Amino acid sequence: MLEKLAKQTAVYGISTILGRFLSYLLTPFYTRIFGLESYGIITDVYALIPFALVLLTLGMESGYFRFAAKAEAAGGDVQAAKRRLFATTWGITSLAALIFFVLIVIFRVPVSAAMGEAYAAHPLYVVIVAAIILFDVAACIPFSRLREQGRAMKFVSLKLFNIVMQVALAFAFWGIGLFDSEFGVGWAFVANLAASVCTWALVMTTTEGTAPRIDRVLLAAVFVYSLPLLISGIAGTANEFIDRQLIKYLVPEGAMAQLGIYGAITKIAVVMTLFTQMYRLAAEPFFLSNFRKEEFVAMNAAALKYYVMASVMIFLGIALFKELFALIVGSDFREGIFILPVILGANVLNGVWLNLSFWYKREEKTKFALVVTFAGLAFTILGGALLIPRWGYYGAAWGRFISEAAMVAVSYALNRRFFPTPYDIRRILLYVAVGLALFFASEYVVSQYTHGALRYAINVLLFAAYAAMAVRCEHIDLKAMARAVLKRR
8 A cells, every 4th residue: 555655656756856846946046136135025925825825725625635535435426525525625715715815905005014115115016926825725626636536647747837837937037137127026926926827727627617616514514624724734834934934023133134045045955845745745645545544553654664764865965965055046145054954854853743643634633733733833933032033044943943843742742642653663763863873973073074075975975874774774675666667667
C-alpha cells in the first residue's frame, strides 16, 4: 500500500519540483529588480494570501476527502453522492470568496490604510490581491476533486500552467518596463491574477457539467467535521504569516527591509517546503481512505520514519552549502543567509506534525487539531514578541522553529494518549542526531579550518556519509530502484 503512496508522491513531487523551480525564478528576478522594501511588500502579500485561502475554503478540502471516502463505504449510488458533495463544498467556498471580494472592493481604502503606507498609496494592490484570492478559492474544490479521483497528471498540469504563465508574464512586464512605473510591484500581482483567472477557467472544464449547488443537510454534516480543521487551519496558517507581521510591527527601524531579507531567505528553503507539500498532496487523500485500523497504524508509522530520513537528507543538502544557495538572491539580501538552517529545521518539524495529524482526521476527532495549532500559534506570538524586538528576522526564524517544535510535542503526546502508534522513535532520533552532528561538524570544525573547494569537498563527503547510513539502515536496494525507474521509462 505504501508503494501507492510513494508513486502518488513521486507524481506530485516531480511536478511540484518543476513548478517550484519555475516559480523559483521569480525570487532571484524580483530580488534584483526590486529593493529591500519593495520585496518586503511581496513577502507580506504572499504570506497573507495563504491565510485568506485557508479562511475562505472553510476546511472543506479535508471534509471533501473524508466524506467522499464515506460515500464509497456507504454503497448505493456513489457517483451521485460524490457529485452532491462536490457541488455543495464547491458552492459554499465560492460564495464565501465572492462575499470577501465584494467587501474588499467596498472597503479598499480603509483596508489599504490599515496595511501600511505602501498599500495606502496604492489601494488597487489590495483589490488585485483580493481578486487573486477569489479565483484561487473558486478553483480549490475542483482541484481537490482531481486529487480524490487520482487524476494527478491533470492536477499537476494545471498547476504548472499557472506557474508558467505567471513567470512568463512577470518577465514580459519587466521587458516592456512596467516594473519601473509608479505602479511598480503591483504588476507582479497583475501577472498572478491573469494566471489565476486562466487556471480557474481551465479547471472548470473538469467539473463534468456539475454546477455549484448547496445541499444544506450535507453542508451541515461536512461543516461539523470541517469546523475544527478550519479553526486549526486558520491558526496554523497564522503561524506561517504572523512572523512576517511581527517583523513589520515590532522591528524599530527598517522593518520592511528586514521583512524583505527574511522573505528572500525563506524562499531559499523552498526545496524542503516543496518536499513537505508534495508529500501532503499525496498523503492526505491516501491516509483518509478506507483502511483498516491495523493497516493505517502500520503505514503511518512507516511513513513518518521515511519522511524524517528524507527530510534530514534535504536539510543537509541545503544547509551544508548555504553560501552557494545564497547566490540565488540579490546581494543585498545575502546577509541573512545565517538563518537558513533554522528555517530548514522548522520546515522539517512542520512535516513531522503533518504526519502526526492523520490519525485524528481519520478518526474524525478533528477537535485535536485545535489543540495542536493553537499551541503553535501561542508559541509563535510569544517567541516573536520576545525575540524579534531584540534579534529582528533572526528572532522570527527561531520563533517559527519553537512553534513547530511545540506542535510536534503536543501532537505526539495526543497520539500516545488517544491513538498509540508504534513509531520507530529510536530510528527517527538516530537520523536527526546524525544529521545535526554532521551539520555542526561542518559549521564549527570544517568551516574553521578549511576554505573554498576543500570545504565543499568535505561537506560532500559528510552528505554522502548520511546517505550511506540511511541506505544501510533501511536496506534500500539502489540497483532495484534504478531498474524500476529505467523499466518505467
